[in-house]
Amino acid sequence: MKIATKKKLEGYLFVLPGFLYILLILGYPLIYNIVLALRNVNVKTFAAHTDVFVGIQNFKVLFADPTFRKIFGNTLVFTFGCLFFQFTIGFIFALFFSQKFTLSGPIRGLVLVAYMMPMSVTALLGKNMFDVSSGVFNDLLMKLHLIQSPVEWLLKGNTAMAAVIFMNCWVGIPFNMLLLTSGLTGISQDIYESAEVDGANKIQKFLHITLPLVRPAIVAVLMLGFIYTFKAFDLQFVMTSGGPLNATDVLGTYSYQLSFTQYEFSKGSASAIVLFCCLFIVGLFYLRMIAKEDD
Numbered sequence: 001m002k003i004a005t006k007k008k009l010e011g012y013l014f015v016l017p018g019f020l021y022i023l024l025i026l027g028y029p030l031i032y033n034i035v036l037a038l039r040n041v042n043v044k045t046f047a048a049h050t051d052v053f054v055g056i057q058n059f060k061v062l063f064a065d066p067t068f069r070k071i072f073g074n075t076l077v078f079t080f081g082c083l084f085f086q087f088t089i090g091f092i093f094a095l096f097f098s099q100k101f102t103l104s105g106p107i108r109g110l111v112l113v114a115y116m117m118p119m120s121v122t123a124l125l126g127k128n129m130f131d132v133s134s135g136v137f138n139d140l141l142m143k144l145h146l147i148q149s150p151v152e153w154l155l156k157g158n159t160a161m162a163a164v165i166f167m168n169c170w171v172g173i174p175f176n177m178l179l180l181t182s183g184l185t186g187i188s189q190d191i192y193e194s195a196e197v198d199g200a201n202k203i204q205k206f207l208h209i210t211l212p213l214v215r216p217a218i219v220a221v222l223m224l225g226f227i228y229t230f231k232a233f234d235l236q237f238v239m240t241s242g243g244p245l246n247a248t249d250v251l252g253t254y255s256y257q258l259s260f261t262q263y264e265f266s267k268g269s270a271s272a273i274v275l276f277c278c279l280f281i282v283g284l285f286y287l288r289m290i291a292k293e294d295d
Contacts, residue, residue: 030276036269043263051266067246068254075250078165079229086169087221090176097177098184108181115174122226122239126167130154157247160240162247168235172228176221182218184210196238216293223286228281253276 037058045051050295062068097108114122131137131151138150153159187210195205211218233252242249242257249257251271259268 001201012025023176025234030233032237033269033272033276036266037273039266040266041269042288043265046055046258046263046265054266059274062267062270062274071246071249071254074161074246074248075230077161078168078232078248078250079226081161082168082172082229083225085165086172087225089169090173091180093173093177094180094184098181107176111177112174115178117171119171119234120238121237122167122171126163126170126235127154127239129167130163155244157244160244160248164236164239167239168229168232172225176225179221179224180214183214187213198202219286219289219293223282223289226282230279230282231275251278 006154016171038055039051039052040054040058053116093111097104116123128134132138132150132155135150135153138147139154141147142150151159153163172263191209191213192205195209200208210283232250233256236248236253237256240248242253246254251274255271257268257276258264258271262268
C-alpha cells in the first residue's frame with residue numbers, strides 16, 4: 001500500500017468516530033423529523049398506529065394558517081430587530097474597548113457577564129424586570145416621571161415583543177462586541193499612521209480602513225447572529241410563553257406548542273422543517289461568502 005493512501009486511510013479512521021456521532025445525534029433526528037412531517041401523526045393516529053403518508057399536505061395546511069404566517073412574521077421582526085440593535089451597539093462598544101485606556105480589560109469582562117449567563121436565567125431576569133407591579137423598568141420610569149402608572153409590558157403585543165428583543169440584545173451585544181473587537185485588534189496601527197501622514201481624518205480612516213478590514217468579522221457576526229436569533233426558543237418560552245395572543249411566538253416556540261401542547265406532531269415537525277430550511281439557506285449563503293473571502 002502506498003504511503004499517501006495509507007495516510008489518507010488513517011485520516012478517515014480518525015474522522016470516523018466523530019462522523020458516526022454526528023450522524024447518530026443530528027442525522028437521525030433530522031431524518032425522522034422529515035418523515036414525521038410527511039405523515040399525519042397526531043395524538044389519535046399515534047396511539048392507534050393509523051398514521052398514513054400525506055406528502056406535503058401538512059406544509060399546505062401550515063402556510064394557509066393565519067397564525068403560522070403571523071408567527072413567521074414575528075420571527076423576522078424579532079430576528080432583524082435584535083440584529084440591528086445588538087450589532088450597532090456591539091460595534092460601538094468594540095470601537096470603544098479597542099482603545100487602550102485604564103481598566104478597559106476589567107470593564108469589558110463585566111460586559112461579557114451577560115453573555116455567559118444561561119438564556120433561561122436571562123429570561124427569568126427579564127420577566128422580573130418587566131413585571132407590572134415590581135419590575136425595575138416601571139419603577140425607574142415612574143421615578144423619572146416619564147410614565148404616570150405602571151406599564152403592562154408583557155401583557156401587550158408591541159411592548160412584549162420590545163421587551164423580548166431588549167433581553168435578547170442584553171445577551172447579543174457582548175457577543176457582537178467580543179467578535180468585532182477581535183477583528184479590530186487585528187488591524188495594524190501602521191496602516192492608520194500611514195493614512196494620517198496622507199491627511200486622512202477619523203471618518204475617512206473608519207470608512208476606508210476600519211470597515212473594509214473588519215468586514216470578515218462583520219459578516220461572521222451578522223450570519224451567526226441571524227442563526228442564533230432566528231432559532232430562538234428558551235427566551236420566549238420562559239419570559240412570555242409566546243403571549244399575549246402569539247405576539248411573541250416564533251417558529252421555535254410554535255413548533256413546540258404544536259407538538260407537545262396540541263399534540264399535532266406532524267404539523268410541529270413541518271414547522272421545524274421550515275425553520276431548518278431557512279437556517280440552511282442562510283448557512284449556505286454564509287459558506288459561499290467565506291469561500292469568496294478565501295479566494
